[in-house]
Amino acid sequence: MPSEAARVSPAPPHRAMGMLRWEAALVLVLIAVVVFGTAESSAFFSTTTIFFGGLDIGQVAIMAMPMTLIVITGEIDLSVGAMLGLGATMFGYAFAHGTGVAGAMIIALAVGAAGGALNGFLVTRLGLPSIAVTIGTLTMFRGIAEVILGANEVSGYPTSLTTVGFAPIFAHLAYPFFFFLVLALVYGVILHKTPVGRSLYAIGLNKEAAFFSGIRVNRTKLILYITSGVVCAATGIVYALQNDSSIYTAGSGLELNVVAVVLFGGVSIFGGRGTIFGVVLAAIIVGLSQVAFTLINISSEEQQIVFGVLLLLSVLVPNGAEGYRRARARLRRFRQPKLARGVT
Amino acid sequence: MTAATRPEIVGYEPPAASGHRVAETITRFRPVVIAIIVLVIFGITTIRNSSFASSSSIQGILSVGAIYVLLAVGETMVIITRNVDLSVGSTLGLSAFTVGEMFNHDPHTSMVLIFLAGIGVGAGCGAIIGLITTLARVPSLVVTLAGLYIIRGLVNIIGSGVQIEPSVIPHGFISIGYSTILGIPWLFVIVVAVALLATAWMIAFPAGRELYAIGSNPDAAVLAGIPVTLRVFTVFVISGALAGLGGVLFLAQVATVNSTAGTGYELIVITAVVVGGVAIFGGSGTVIGAVLGAVLLQVINQALVAAGITAFWNSAIAGALLLAAISFDRLVAVRASRAMLAKEGVTYAK
Numbered sequence: 001m002p003s004e005a006a007r008v009s010p011a012p013p014h015r016a017m018g019m020l021r022w023e024a025a026l027v028l029v030l031i032a033v034v035v036f037g038t039a040e041s042s043a044f045f046s047t048t049t050i051f052f053g054g055l056d057i058g059q060v061a062i063m064a065m066p067m068t069l070i071v072i073t074g075e076i077d078l079s080v081g082a083m084l085g086l087g088a089t090m091f092g093y094a095f096a097h098g099t100g101v102a103g104a105m106i107i108a109l110a111v112g113a114a115g116g117a118l119n120g121f122l123v124t125r126l127g128l129p130s131i132a133v134t135i136g137t138l139t140m141f142r143g144i145a146e147v148i149l150g151a152n153e154v155s156g157y158p159t160s161l162t163t164v165g166f167a168p169i170f171a172h173l174a175y176p177f178f179f180f181l182v183l184a185l186v187y188g189v190i191l192h193k194t195p196v197g198r199s200l201y202a203i204g205l206n207k208e209a210a211f212f213s214g215i216r217v218n219r220t221k222l223i224l225y226i227t228s229g230v231v232c233a234a235t236g237i238v239y240a241l242q243n244d245s246s247i248y249t250a251g252s253g254l255e256l257n258v259v260a261v262v263l264f265g266g267v268s269i270f271g272g273r274g275t276i277f278g279v280v281l282a283a284i285i286v287g288l289s290q291v292a293f294t295l296i297n298i299s300s301e302e303q304q305i306v307f308g309v310l311l312l313l314s315v316l317v318p319n320g321a322e323g324y325r326r327a328r329a330r331l332r333r334f335r336q337p338k339l340a341r342g343v344t
Numbered sequence: 345m346t347a348a349t350r351p352e353i354v355g356y357e358p359p360a361a362s363g364h365r366v367a368e369t370i371t372r373f374r375p376v377v378i379a380i381i382v383l384v385i386f387g388i389t390t391i392r393n394s395s396f397a398s399s400s401s402i403q404g405i406l407s408v409g410a411i412y413v414l415l416a417v418g419e420t421m422v423i424i425t426r427n428v429d430l431s432v433g434s435t436l437g438l439s440a441f442t443v444g445e446m447f448n449h450d451p452h453t454s455m456v457l458i459f460l461a462g463i464g465v466g467a468g469c470g471a472i473i474g475l476i477t478t479l480a481r482v483p484s485l486v487v488t489l490a491g492l493y494i495i496r497g498l499v500n501i502i503g504s505g506v507q508i509e510p511s512v513i514p515h516g517f518i519s520i521g522y523s524t525i526l527g528i529p530w531l532f533v534i535v536v537a538v539a540l541l542a543t544a545w546m547i548a549f550p551a552g553r554e555l556y557a558i559g560s561n562p563d564a565a566v567l568a569g570i571p572v573t574l575r576v577f578t579v580f581v582i583s584g585a586l587a588g589l590g591g592v593l594f595l596a597q598v599a600t601v602n603s604t605a606g607t608g609y610e611l612i613v614i615t616a617v618v619v620g621g622v623a624i625f626g627g628s629g630t631v632i633g634a635v636l637g638a639v640l641l642q643v644i645n646q647a648l649v650a651a652g653i654t655a656f657w658n659s660a661i662a663g664a665l666l667l668a669a670i671s672f673d674r675l676v677a678v679r680a681s682r683a684m685l686a687k688e689g690v691t692y693a694k
Binding site: 078122126127128129131132133135136137138139140141142143144146147150252253256259260263269270299301302303304305306307308309311312314315316319320 | 483487490504667
């Protein structure tokens with residue numbers, strides 16, 4: 001959990017440079033993954049890799065978008081995986097009761113909005129810590145999905161829609177990944193090109209200062225949680241169509257994967273730092289490396305080690321770099337002649 | 345030589361308790377309240393299904409809940425220092441697998457060695473996580489999340505192609521899982537002993553008390569001369585060691601283990617700890633409260649089955665309970681601080 005000391009940040013130009021370096025590092029990692037995959041398996045450098053890599057990471061990547069904004073404001077949403085499950089469940093339940101696909105989608109999205117609003121209400125109105133709230137709603141959403149669907153499974157969605165699971169769009173892209181890219185574009189523009197986006201960084205760096213400079217902190221966070229609920233419920237619909245199946249366990253445990261991708265993308269867990277570009281790179285790296293490892297027969301369970309190491313490096317490297325910069329600055333100050341130090 | 349004159353405190357009268365006394369009492373005596381809730385649920389369920397109060401059903405609750413209780417003890421210490429340990433489920437899996445492998449190689453491995461190995465594996469994981477968290481000064485949420493993945497990956501590598509059959513595990517070891525003393529499962533006796541030790545440490549020993557100081561204000565704790573790094577490192581080792589012990593008990597209980605053992609335990613344990621009254625941002629809470637929180641979740645779990653309500657409701661109720669617990673704590677805190685300010689003459693514009 002964040003200690004106050006760790007929030008003390010260096011001058012802005014340094015931070016910008018630090019982030020540039022982190023994304024540059026991600027690009028290098030991406031190149032390394034491609035080189036590694038190509039060297040290890042002749043099947044890697046192909047269009048199927050693009051398709052399956054995107055299909056694998058699609059759902060996590062989509063949910064990483066709203067999560068990025070929430071983490072930048074210094075909060076967290078651990079209920080995303082459970083909301084995916086609840087979205088898939090509501091979609092399936094409504095569809096099985098004859099609402100038609102469009103009706104089922106609307107119901108699922110409405111439930112997503114309601115769930116997000118509950119998170120947002122508890123965090124902003126009652127002022128509860130988001131990590132505890134969303135662990136609670138995680139358990140609750142999953143429980144509600146379990147009550148609704150039980151051990152049942154809903155399938156038999158229209159084949160024209162279940163193509164999202166096996167057919168590519170634009171030649172080689174998997175549908176879930178395509179949705180992700182569109183969403184990333186929207187979120188990228190909002191975060192980096194609008195006053196709302198700038199205000200998110202302000203909230204993450206210093207909530208009180210942001211409040212006193214006229215930013216509606218609580219309302220902004222509430223909206224972020226509601227959109228997160230809607231996007232995750234939509235991911236649940238994608239899950240249901242992609243697998244032609246709605247079960248209540250859909251997306252179990254994905255919340256930690258989503259958080260891991262966001263942090264690996266260079267978003268600071270303390271808030272106030274991070275870019276959509278970084279998270280997109282992180283999602284692509286994870287997706288491609290999953291394909292590469294699967295091709296050389298490393299099981300997805302064993303791949304977790306690589307994932308964990310990358311996550312660890314994503315906090316250790318920037319921290320080490322900052323420590324080094326600080327040490328150098330201190331050394332430089334020390335080396336200055338006494339007179340000059342006295343003057344400044 | 346004259347000492348600087350200090351204003352002398354002549355007298356101080358503590359403010360009298362006021363109308364929010366009931367709410368305050370409920371917060372302060374959280375463990376008692378949870379114990380009452382447990383008994384009430386127990387009573388209601390027994391009315392609906394008289395076999396619920398049987399000794400076998402109680403033994404079931406105690407022995408199944410024992411491992412969660414054990415993990416909750418370690419997690420409480422970590423959370424009180426304003427950290428979090430998400431790696432406990434994976435550590436439990438690694439320990440269970442290591443111990444199972446030892447039986448695979450030699451079914452006559454001494455019991456002492458088995459327990460030492462399990463606890464050692466856990467403590468080792470905890471030590472690495474503690475070192476990274478304290479020395480590199482990175483948030484424990486991220487380090488332990490990475491630990492969750494890395495340790496689970498290790499379990500899968502060790503566990504690929506390995507079968508741990510109940511037949512290789514000695515009977516004496518498995519009996520820890522089901523045999524009882526005075527009607528109480530051994531499993532629960534071990535866990536209660538651990539919880540009592542932890543409680544004693546956190547109440548009576550300076551090192552244990554310092555955990556609260558660290559959680560309340562880490563910077564102030566450093567300035568007060570508390571060895572924060574050492575204490576935080578220690579609690580991660582303890583949490584890891586308890587998860588390791590949990591792995592040994594897990595194997596004793598189910599007599600077989602696969603690579604998913606302990607998956608998802610971390611969030612259940614944190615839920616139990618928070619329901620038990622430990623503040624998620626550290627500084628307050630008790631081991632006893634957390635233990636009762638874990639027992640409460642387990643009782644609800646079993647009561648639903650016994651009362652003939654479908655078990656599907658289980659996690660919905662657990663989640664709602666967590667939200668209710670933290671909301672209640674928050675409302676009481678707000679009321680208490682308002683009452684305190686009102687006493688000093690601060691009023692709120694309506």
